[in-house]
Amino acid sequence: MLLCRTSAVSQSIARWGSTARRRGAVLHPALSFNYRSCQSVSSTEGKTQPVDAGSSQGQYRDSVLLPCTDFPMKLTGQKLLDRELEIQRMCGFAELYSWQRERKAKKEFCLHDGPPYANGDPHVGHALNKILKDIRNRFEMLRGRQVHYVPGWDCHGMPIELKALGELGPSSLSALQIRQKARQFAERAIARQKAAFQRWGVMADWDKCYYTFDGAYEAAQLKVFQEMHSKGLIYQDYKPVFWSPSSRTALAEAELEYNPEHVSRAIYTTFPLDTLPAKLASEAEDMKGVSVLVWTTQPWTIPANQAVCYMPNAQYSVLKRADSGQLLLVATERAAGLAALLGTELESKGTFTGSELEGGICRHPTIPGKEVPLLPANHVTMGKGTGLVHTAPAHGMEDFSVASHFKLSVECIVDEEGRFTELAGPELANLRAMDEGTDKVICMLKESGALVREEPCVHSYPYDWRTKKPVIIRPSKQWFINTASLKDKAKEVLQKVRVMPESARGGLLSMLDRRTYWCISRQRSWGVPIPVFYHKDTGEALINKHTVSHISTLFKEKGSDCWWELPLESLLPPEVLKKSKAGPVEDYVRGEDVLDIWFDSGASWAAVLEEPEPRADMYVEGKDQIGGWFQSSLLTSVAVRNKAPYKSLVVHGFAVSEKGEKMSKSLGNVVDPQVVINGGTDPTTPAYGADALRWWVAESNVFSEVQIGPTALRSARDSINKLRNTLKFLLGNLQGFDPRTHAVDPKEMQYLDQYMLHLLRGYSIKVTDAYSEFDAGRAIRVLQAFINRDLSSFYFSIIKDRLYCEPEGSLGRRSCQTVLEEVLDGLTRSIAPILPHLAEEVYLHAPGHDEGETLFRSGWVKSSSVWRRPGLEEAVEGACAIRDSFLSSIPGKNAAQYDLTVAIEPGLLFELMESLQEEPTSTCSQLTELMMSARTTLTSSLPRDLPADTLLASGSFLINLEGGVIREDSAFSIAAVPTSAARCPRCRRHTSDTPDCLCPRCQSVLSGAA
Template sequence: MRWGLSPRGPGPAALAAARSLWGLPCFPCCPRWRGTARRLLVRSVTGASNELQSSSNGRYRETVLLPQTSFPMKLLGRQQPDLELEIQQKCGFSELYSWQRERKVKTEFCLHDGPPYANGDPHVGHALNKILKDIANRYHMMRGSKVHFVPGWDCHGLPIEVKVLSELGGKAQNLSAVEIREKARSFARAAIEKQRSAFIRWGVMADWDNCYYTFDGKYEAKQLRIFYQMYEKGLIYRSYKPVFWSPSSRTALAEAELEYNPEHVSRSVYVKFPLLKPAPKLASLIDGSAPASCLVWTTQPWTIPANQAVCYMPDAKYAIVKCSTSGELYVLAADKVTPVASALKTTFEVISTCSGADLENGTCTHPLIPDKVSPLLPANHVTMAKGTGLVHTAPAHGMEDYSVASQHDLSMDCVVDEDGVFTDAAGPELRRKAVLEEGTDAVIKMLQASKNLLKEETLVHSYPYDWRTKKPVVIRASKQWFVDITDLKTTAKELLKKVKFIPASALNAMVDTMDRRPYWCISRQRAWGVPIPVFHHKTKDEFLINSQTVEHVAQLVEQHGSDVWWTLPPEQLLPAEVLAQAGGADALEFAPGRDILDIWFDSGTSWSCVLPGTDQTADLYLEGKDQLGGWFQSSLLTSVAVRKKAPFKTVVVHGFTLGEKGEKMSKSLGNVVDPDVVVNGGQDQSKEPPYGADVLRWWVAESNVFTEVTISPSVLSAARDDISKLRNTLRFLLGNVAGFNPETDSIPVDKMYVIDQYMLHLLQDLAGKVTDSYKQYDFGKVIRLLQAFYTRELSNFYFSIIKDRLYCESAGDPKRRSCQTALAEILDVMVRAFAPILPHLAEEVFQHIPYAKEPRSVFRTGWINTSSLWKKPGLEEAVESACAMRDKFLGSIPGRNAAEYDVTVVIEPGLLFEIMEMLQAEETSSTSQLSELMMASRTTLLSQEPQVTPGDATEHTGTFLINLEGGDIREESSYKVIVTPTTKEKCPRCWKYTATSSDTLCPRCAEVVGGT
């Protein structure tokens, strides 16, 4: 059906179709109004309904139904944190987890808690992580799922051990492994209690009575069994390989235990490797009249004594150049001739060029050991990014170097010990010198003495440091235990394609970190951890491990904890049958090894101990982005190794917490934000006020957690202000549903006032968007949706319109009940929408709902519940017209009281007039729905121009195109808005200009007062 623009407008059938489409009678406000015009309303409308609340005297004050609630507008000083503690107690926060676990529901939601490290006080990073998890859990619980969330702690490892030893100072040197373990355990337990108390105070719902700890005997035993499962499959092996080594901690480190210092200063050198036997093609290019050398550059001169080869890029082009300063010939990459000559402050004359393949089978003389040969070898890791295109290769001190050594059977001897000091095997000039300090200086002097040093310069660059001691590490070869991750990575990457990552970019980041990992070193040379269950031969390079030995040790550990590895004699650590095979206790030639497992292996096996059921797969892992190379990865690799499946379905990755200007937090900068001070206030509470936990939670939810998250006093103050605005909205809602009983007083949707129906229409849209945002773990969007709704739709718009109806109609009038019906629904949806984020505020509101028979916990009553009847297809398009007219009126009286005017709306006959007629059946009214929306004292609706227009009237014209169903319902109408100052007096009760005299009630108020 298509309508033309005839004066008669659409026929009855068309109007009926339109009404059905809009769900009329309905009259919402248009989207256009929400912008400029609505802001006009806020500053221009100061009518009676707004003044009523502030009126403190007057004979009719007692007849006005002002809001009634004990819900406070503000909580000052200690009131907020004190009330939160009271609510936690009164509303059963501590019992909520067990209550929801006992429900008979079909769905289960499992969020596996990545263990925080038990080595210090709770900090804002903890708050960010735990609160994000709690918001997710509370949402899923309210949606009807049984939540599985067992909090845990990572209790072993170097950081805790280092802290304990540093506190003991010199006394630490005399401690046995058992004493160190005892003190580390006590330290971890104390940290756990501090952190647990903080997490509970922040309102985190969890199984606090049944947490998991990596130092628990049962956990350790399970870990040992997984270790053996991987060993039995050939995935764990012992080998002599270069690893990151921390001299300051005297242990191997994994990549995830490093941090890179961009300000590290190295002494880089250009070194000659004299050609001993050039390859035939290269020999033909060198005339023999001058000495020739391969030119290399390194930032680690201390590794040159361990040199075994010089590597080149087979496909690259190399040049033979003559140095203008020395007259010597050098071989280097053709692309590096100019930059290297510049660095050496000389010029190079290119004598000839050749391919990398032409260097094959050539040899050089070692620059420090004249009788040692360094062969020229091809290698894929050589690049032209820096240096000379020829790479000094020391297999004991580089992962790529090790690969070359494996292919060409080079020596991998290491002459650097656990303290980062040259051993006696390094020779008298180097022995007992620290390689990164005086050892480097000694090597450079030796190069000078051998006349093979061309230049030394300092280089500021990024260099790996021990994440706890903050001191540089070295790469050195040692006997360690490794996980062979070559095949595991291939399977893991395939499985990750089925895992949902939020944000999606985190998937590539995780794959990249795995690809960069050549192997996983899982042994550590410390005391505080789970022992690698292997017995080493006392005199031979042999070890003993099998299913019997590991199961026997696992059972002992399960019963008594892993201390048994250090406290029991070796013969008790071995099962009787194995001991007999080994010759009995007297002849036992095996001793328990002293390596412990990497803490990433510790925590990475948590899925096997914590996740429920036989499936043992979590719906969600949620941690910081550092875990892409840490816990996410170790969990994935161990799970893939043992059972060829990922331990998670969804991975959410958040950023780090930073200061206000995006800087890292540090005590020296004075920008550390203590979450306890946020909640309870600092010593000077005028500068550090007590905000309570909900402000902390709002900050977490509001932040864009998928990037870095800033926190500062100004950010927290803004969060408090935002919650205060929300409280004001909630107070208005609570106050105006006083005396209302939804069971008996609610008005059916189709009989509600148009604007009330429209608010339910918007409310259903809000509920859907909020729910979708929670599903995507986008809690910041939840807050933005709520803020837009309660600021724009409610406070600035709806509340301004309805105050007259709420305050001045009789208590049981259907018009007022219609409004209260909408307010009750709005209150319920809003509270449930923010409850996962602000649980304390949500429970506080539920304590003040006047029609609740007895206060109930919002979390025990389910998620948002809306009705399909609220949705009115086509509604917003249909009513833009009315808002356009309202815009004309309000725009003509900026800064003035709308109630001081009468408005006449003239519309040509047709669909637009029919819509307006449904809002105002009579020609002139001061109580119609159209009048309420306009907020004028009186509204007149005409289909033709009035015969007489007052001289002080202003006229505003416009047209409006109704276009629905893709053009099937289409009509453009003209309208005119005539604004006239009212001739009536202000009613002493409602303050609208509808009375015959200032001492007389308007007809509406007279009827209400007379009927009471």
């Protein structure tokens, strides 16, 4: 036969009857009866109907091997919740991580957990992140790798401190008392979040997590700090920083939220030009009275103005207002827009390049006698405003750069609460700069005649991410990391990091570009203290490797509370002072600032990852960490080791409502994961269980915004129930089958069964690739396609007669059961990373396992390359092409009621079909089983004397072997004739000689059973 003759031939083909294989719409009539009382056949695999015990069919009821299993088709409500918790206990979910850490493995997979913030209850964002990580970890563990995954929590910072203090109300507490309350608050939040993560089935050793308030963690963090300080990357300076008046502390860029709907009071105001630039003075006699026009969205900074900046290469014009004759100096390209804005014509009186403005001096509009120079600057843009920029060095980052270059004064005019100080002048002192202070400044500009126009401006403005209130820029003495010196190296190492999705790489690079320095000091009590001492008289900082190393050792032993608990003599002992060449201890005081929590978490690679090379295979976090943990981890690692702490980054989106809206209590669209699992008081919020939550995560496109709501959750539940139905069908048909003793060697199987193993191998490769590419959604699509197309619509519809009506121990039935067991095992293992509870539940019911054995301790999907036999694919798929033509010729009719004649000219296709049916005509051949007909005749040409009611059809099948070396497009014709045979009362196939009499096959089965 061809299967033997082509054993060395490639089985690739160019085209096959895919429609036929997928159709399977006309089921065998024997499949619609329910013979066993324990039977509960799934709706997707064939519903059952009761049978009258007195009928001729009913008398054979007990002889038919229908599916039987106590695996439930559906679990709902409390039964579902109880079952999931029972599975967790029975299958050792709590011990699984420790078990896999102790086993021998050739490779390790390290996914470093980004620490969630310990300041609230678990939410769907946590669920999205933790379940995504767990899916990958469970996959890697199943495929034999030793997983390193240590969950952690970010425990310090102002939000926790404020919430802890908020519970007490107004009070005056010491730093240690504040820290104690904050720690207690964080620990309670951690306990709630940890319990939720465990309930979701997240695999970890929950007794060995990391916390940023642990002494050992803080010591490792200080070691990173010390190494960066010794390299000159950490320094103290007085410069503008983002400052939150609402929380009275400096903020880093990563601690800001930009409100795109913020409304500022933008103004156009004039600075009279008292000293004309030399070029203007020599070329224009009528330039007296010219004023420089500036635009700003921060009127409160006008009193701090020290200069007006222009772009050296741009063109500038002096324009005369038609309505008032006022002369205004503005950028030439802004003239038309300003004319429309002011509602008047502007006549040009002269045009100059920016460089010709050098030497000009303006008069400050609100401070009598104060002179303001015109200075060149590269940060001036022409997109908005006038092309001339008001410059207040104390209250703008770029303004400060100008001041540093031209040695301008940097005077801060607002205090820590955002109120004007005395330096702003007596009229403004103590007013809130962004509120009544702004009103007063605008009033002063009006009084001086400098205000040209005021208008509301809606724009993106930075807010404190904790208090949700606007921030300001003000200078203060802080500790900084010089990120400018790290950026180039960070960009270089980032190019070697795999980023998913790749589109997120641009965001990572642009965020690095925006960060010229990183303010790491905070004026709070709850955090890791910056290990610095200050000289009482000079204010000079005492910090070096000796002092930091000593403090690090103390933190490891006692925790960072010792910074406040121990006397200064213990923090600065004589040997440390001697090595530091410092004076007596009484000359110093300890610093009061703590480290930015982004430095806390950014040093986690040093505290958590294992030596000798603390580097994770993967970091997985939301897109907000592009400027947060991803960046702080990268910068600290590059600073210390010149390498990234991760090999790949996965950047997922946020969880949003089904309408795509951000979740908020005011909108009433918040989805609580605990309610998703356990159900709520509202009937519209049933208990879905943990696996439904996990399915929602896996099925979503996590690289965009991830929608969740009733529709998504119902869909997840329904998908799982459909999957349960398929698994139930498989389990039911494996009753009495033990793969250890009953399994049939693939070489002895029927070709259809061998072909199914061939498809199963292809499925296993596809689903493995999907998980490897961090695409659980694709894994689900591959799973559903395999079930719907290859199993339910094809294989299951064909093999039921063999399963139900063949002798229990026959080779054909055992062959089929062997495949079903392999399919069940493959499906169960492939869904396990996503649905661990369901997978273990199925494994408890599946045959061939020792008591106490669990799926997650037994490995990944098993498949064999021997399942891909040359010629097998062509034989079955060639038959499928014929089957497609046959089923298309009898639309809506029962295939089992027809005798089929297949005519193929001698050649490869004919030989392939002969391998499925050796005799010319048969009611029980493999070809007949595939066709699902009453009888199949294989011939080289159709008979001439066909009945009048014959249905004819034709088609072709292209055989392409050895890469096209063997290529044959074979035509075939078919004739379908209503069968004259009677229906067998046992199997209900039309293969009996007379009505109500058993067919020969069933007679043989029953006589053998007797």
